[in-house]
Amino acid sequence: MSVAQTERTAADAAGNGGHDRTAPPVFTGIGVTAPNGLGTKDWWSATLAGESGIRPVSRFNASRYPATLAGEVPGFEVTEHIPSRLIPQTDHMTRLALTAAAEAVEDSGLDLDELPEYAAGVVTAASAGGFEFGQRELQALWSKGGQHVSAYQSFAWFYAVNTGQISIRHGLRGPSGVLITEQAGGLDAVAQARRQLRKGSRVMVTGGVDGAICPWGWTAQLTSGRLSTRDDPRQAYLPFDAQAAGHVPGEGGAILILEDAETARARGARRYGTLAGYAATFDPGPGRGEPGLRRAAELALAEAGLTPADVDVVFADAAGVPELDRLEAEAVNQLFGPGKVPVTAPKTMTGRLAAGGASLDLAAALLSLQDSVIPPTVHVTEQAEGLCLDLVTAPRRGPVRTALVLARGFSGFNAAAVVTAAE
Incomplete structure (x- = not known):
C-alpha cells in the first residue's frame, strides 16, 4: 500500500469524510491551571491586572534549599475537580492537567x-512526569519495603501519564502521544496535534501542564543552575x-482544543484563533554556530505566509x-529590528x-x-543595557491580529508558533 493510500485509510477510519485538510486548524477551547488563577477566566483577569502568583513554597519546607519561591496553583481542592477513584492513582500534576482538560473540552x-x-x-x-507521586512511593520503598509501594507507581510517575489519563477520562481513542522538550514542549505538542489533524483526526486535545514542586523535583531543577535564589517575589x-x-519555577499550564477548521465551522464553534505556522530548531554545540531561536521564528512565519511586519506581539x-535574555533579544531584534515589535512575558506572574x-503563553x-x-510583563523596571526591546510592562490596548510565541527548552530545543485571528 502506498503512503497516500495509508494516510487516506487512516483518515477514513477517523471519520474524515473527505474534509479539506489544507486549511490551518483552529483553537476552540482553553483550559488553564496557573499560579495566578485557577480556570481561564480568573487567570486571564489576574494576568491583565498584573497580579503575580509567585510566593514562598508551601507544598513542602523549602527553607533548607537555596531557592524558596515558586508559582503554585491557588485554591485547588482536588475533591472538587477529580473523581474520587482517580485521586489515589494520580500525581498533583496530573490532577491539574485533568482539570484543565475538562475545562477546555467544556469551553x-x-x-x-x-x-x-x-x-x-x-x-x-x-518534562519529567509525576515527581511528587514517585518521591512518596520511593520513600515508602526505602523505609517500609516493596509491599508498601502503590501499584499505581507503575504509571503515575510516567511522563506520558497526562495524555493517558485525559484520553481515558474523555474516551478519546484517536492518535495520542507526548513530547519531551521541556519549555518548548507546549508548542511542540500542539504541532504534533496538528500533524494528526492533517492525517484525518477531527479534534485533538493538546498543550501541557507540568510541575514538580517537591524535594525530589526541586533538587532536579536546582541542578540547572538557572533558579533564582532571591526571596523577594517581586525581585x-x-x-x-x-x-x-x-x-522561579512553577506548576500548571494550559490544555487547548485544536480542531479541524471545517469541523469547527460546520458545528458553529467559537474560534479563538488559527495555528498559522510552527517550526522547531535545535541549537548547535558550543562554538558551532548561532542559536536556533531566530531561525525557528523565521520558519514559522514563512509557513504562515507572513512577514515580520505582520506580527503585532511576541510572547518571549x-x-x-x-x-x-541577551540571545533572545538579539534574535528578536535581528528579525524585527530593535524596538520594532511589542514583546511581552506574562510568565513573570507565574x-x-x-x-x-x-x-500557557499560547493561551x-x-x-x-x-x-x-x-x-504585561511585571516587575521589570530597568531593561538591561543594549537589549533594545519594546517591552510591554502595562496592558497595551489595540488591535492584535497576529502573535508569535517563542519557547526554548533546556538543552537547546527551540520552538516558535504563529497564531492569527480567526476569519
Whole structure:
C-alpha cells in the first residue's frame, strides 16, 4: 500500500469524510491551571491586572534549599475537580492537567460522544512526569519495603501519564502521544496535534501542564543552575531586566482544543484563533554556530505566509538568565529590528512552568487576539543595557491580529508558533 493510500485509510477510519485538510486548524477551547488563577477566566483577569502568583513554597519546607519561591496553583481542592477513584492513582500534576482538560473540552462546546470513535486524540507535553507521586512511593520503598509501594507507581510517575489519563477520562481513542522538550514542549505538542489533524483526526486535545514542586523535583531543577535564589517575589524573576538573576519555577499550564477548521465551522464553534505556522530548531554545540531561536521564528512565519511586519506581539521565552535574555533579544531584534515589535512575558506572574509554560503563553496569545490587548510583563523596571526591546510592562490596548510565541527548552530545543485571528 502506498503512503497516500495509508494516510487516506487512516483518515477514513477517523471519520474524515473527505474534509479539506489544507486549511490551518483552529483553537476552540482553553483550559488553564496557573499560579495566578485557577480556570481561564480568573487567570486571564489576574494576568491583565498584573497580579503575580509567585510566593514562598508551601507544598513542602523549602527553607533548607537555596531557592524558596515558586508559582503554585491557588485554591485547588482536588475533591472538587477529580473523581474520587482517580485521586489515589494520580500525581498533583496530573490532577491539574485533568482539570484543565475538562475545562477546555467544556469551553469548546464539543460533544465528544457524537464524533466517530477514533476521530479525537490527545497529545501533551511533559518534562519529567509525576515527581511528587514517585518521591512518596520511593520513600515508602526505602523505609517500609516493596509491599508498601502503590501499584499505581507503575504509571503515575510516567511522563506520558497526562495524555493517558485525559484520553481515558474523555474516551478519546484517536492518535495520542507526548513530547519531551521541556519549555518548548507546549508548542511542540500542539504541532504534533496538528500533524494528526492533517492525517484525518477531527479534534485533538493538546498543550501541557507540568510541575514538580517537591524535594525530589526541586533538587532536579536546582541542578540547572538557572533558579533564582532571591526571596523577594517581586525581585526573583526579572527577564530582560538589569537585575535578572535566574527564574522561579512553577506548576500548571494550559490544555487547548485544536480542531479541524471545517469541523469547527460546520458545528458553529467559537474560534479563538488559527495555528498559522510552527517550526522547531535545535541549537548547535558550543562554538558551532548561532542559536536556533531566530531561525525557528523565521520558519514559522514563512509557513504562515507572513512577514515580520505582520506580527503585532511576541510572547518571549524570557529565561531570566542574563546571557539567555541577551540571545533572545538579539534574535528578536535581528528579525524585527530593535524596538520594532511589542514583546511581552506574562510568565513573570507565574514563573516558568516547564512543559506547561509555552502552552500557557499560547493561551495568552489567543486571548490577546480575542480581546485586543497585550498582557504585561511585571516587575521589570530597568531593561538591561543594549537589549533594545519594546517591552510591554502595562496592558497595551489595540488591535492584535497576529502573535508569535517563542519557547526554548533546556538543552537547546527551540520552538516558535504563529497564531492569527480567526476569519
